[in-house]
Amino acid sequence: MAEIGYRSGTLCVEGVPLDRIADAVGTPAYVYSAGAIEAAYRRFRAAFEGQDATICYALKANSNLAVIALLARLGAGADVVSKGELRRALAAGVPPSRIVFSGVGKTRAELEFAHETGIRQINVESLNELEVLSEVATRLGRKARIAIRVNPDVDALTHAKISTGKAENKFGIDLAHARAAFARAAALPGLEPQAVAVHIGSQLTSIEPFRLAFGRIVHLVERLRADGIAIKSLDLGGGLGIRYRAEAPPEIEDYAAMVKDVTAGTGCSLAFEPGRFLVGNAGLLLTRVLYVKEGATRRFVVLDAAMNDLLRPALYEAFHEIAPVRQPAADAERSPVDVVGPVCETGDTFATQRPLPMLIEGDLVAILSAGAYGAVMSSTYNSRPLLPEVLVSGDRFDVVRPRQSYEQLLGLDRIPDWLQGKGA
Ligand code: LLP
Numbered sequence: 001m002a003e004i005g006y007r008s009g010t011l012c013v014e015g016v017p018l019d020r021i022a023d024a025v026g027t028p029a030y031v032y033s034a035g036a037i038e039a040a041y042r043r044f045r046a047a048f049e050g051q052d053a054t055i056c057y058a059l060k061a062n063s064n065l066a067v068i069a070l071l072a073r074l075g076a077g078a079d080v081v082s083k084g085e086l087r088r089a090l091a092a093g094v095p096p097s098r099i100v101f102s103g104v105g106k107t108r109a110e111l112e113f114a115h116e117t118g119i120r121q122i123n124v125e126s127l128n129e130l131e132v133l134s135e136v137a138t139r140l141g142r143k144a145r146i147a148i149r150v151n152p153d154v155d156a157l158t159h160a161k162i163s164t165g166k167a168e169n170k171f172g173i174d175l176a177h178a179r180a181a182f183a184r185a186a187a188l189p190g191l192e193p194q195a196v197a198v199h200i201g202s203q204l205t206s207i208e209p210f211r212l213a214f215g216r217i218v219h220l221v222e223r224l225r226a227d228g229i230a231i232k233s234l235d236l237g238g239g240l241g242i243r244y245r246a247e248a249p250p251e252i253e254d255y256a257a258m259v260k261d262v263t264a265g266t267g268c269s270l271a272f273e274p275g276r277f278l279v280g281n282a283g284l285l286l287t288r289v290l291y292v293k294e295g296a297t298r299r300f301v302v303l304d305a306a307m308n309d310l311l312r313p314a315l316y317e318a319f320h321e322i323a324p325v326r327q328p329a330a331d332a333e334r335s336p337v338d339v340v341g342p343v344c345e346t347g348d349t350f351a352t353q354r355p356l357p358m359l360i361e362g363d364l365v366a367i368l369s370a371g372a373y374g375a376v377m378s379s380t381y382n383s384r385p386l387l388p389e390v391l392v393s394g395d396r397f398d399v400v401r402p403r404q405s406y407e408q409l410l411g412l413d414r415i416p417d418w419l420q421g422k423g424a
Contacts, residue, residue: 003036006327015395018325025388028287028305030375034393036282041074047256052269056100058238059085061275061372066391066400068092079273083110111136115144123147123197137190147195147235150178152213156201159316165200182229199237207250214262238273242280244369245319276372283371285310289363299337306341307348308381310374314347325364328357343382385409
């Protein structure tokens with residue numbers, strides 16, 4: 001990505017050298033490029049030029065208010081999966097008419113809040129949820145616009161933990177029962193079924209599973225119309241993969257051409273829920289080498305970032321490129337090291353036997369492609385404060401979330417009366 005690269009021997013995000021950010025906010029820290037997010041959004045937009053397509057950014061990928069506000073300003077909507085995300089979308093200025101609400105386990109309170117807010121659509125995932133939402137909507141005196149999320153039983157050919165469209169996954173209503181579900185929705189007093197939704201998984205690197213799933217959805221739409229249900233819109237979910245290493249994900253233009261091909265003739269408006277595609281390559285985790293430790297059989301590079309800050313390698317064995325902030329010489333020798341964090345688990349490993357140029361204590365390194373599912377999945381495990389987040393735009397950078405202080409961290413807890421004061 002052009003916005004992140006070496007300039008005059010130092011890794012920069014747009015016009016800002018990363019050592020400057022480290023000096024200003026300390027490490028570890030997440031750093032995002034506004035320009036890269038904007039470029040990704042514009043590419044997505046351009047690929048669907050001239051079509052009635054709403055891009056509902058999947059907030060779960062990175063829900064910092066500044067990131068949402070940036071995308072909202074460019075015209076993006078939002079895909080939310082909780083009341084918290086819905087509140088973030090609204091607070092960042094996303095118009096309710098561009099918000100869809102997904103998720104397999106929405107509470108009654110969440111459905112109520114979403115319906116009161118008047119969002120574009122609630123994507124219902126079970127018969128039980130249909131009943132609850134209809135009841136909520138009837139009580140509030142206005143019908144709820146819904147999609148039913150269908151499970152097309154398609155293998156997304158991605159990591160098992162982020163595959164969502166197979167029959168054995170918890171998501172959606174299976175195709176065989178979809179018509180009955182729509183019929184039930186149409187019969188309930190509080191619901192207005194208007195769309196079919198599908199999302200088969202994340203980090204897809206092949207276009208074929210999408211084609212298969214969307215084809216099944218289009219076929220369903222024809223049958224639903226024959227049943228007298230006016231489907232106006234298709235929500236085709238997110239899932240488009242990005243390049244972490246050597247993957248060759250579909251180009252967005254090819255994806256768009258496939259969508260156009262498969263949905264031609266339906267007359268449906270489209271919605272998409274991209275998360276990773278918009279922000280994944282636009283962010284990095286900036287961290288410092290604490291120690292280089294010679295183990296019995298291998299060398300460990302111990303960083304000040306850990307699995308609590310970026311969980312993806314520990315949870316999915318995910319690969320993230322690791323780049324020294326000071327540019328190594330082109331002919332620098334590389335030798336295999338294990339790159340690890342300070343947390344007390346062997347799973348706290350960012351890379352195993354990764355060939356890297358010589359690193360020494362105090363060196364800054366960047367863990368790349370961490371803009372999606374990075375900060376949002378962080379925790380305070382080992383009582384490590386949540387990281388700061390920094391947004392770069394051109395030559396400026398702004399702290400868009402300060403580092404959590406120890407007072408804030410400890411202040412979340414309460415010691416009950418009976419435990420206060422001196423013990424026996
Ligand atoms: N829509 C729905 C209904 C989803 O469940 C997801 C992601 C998206 C959209 C956005 O998918 P994307 O375009 O970002 O692939 N934590 C995992 C990824 C989990 C994805 C969950 N659902 C990771 O770090 O790889």
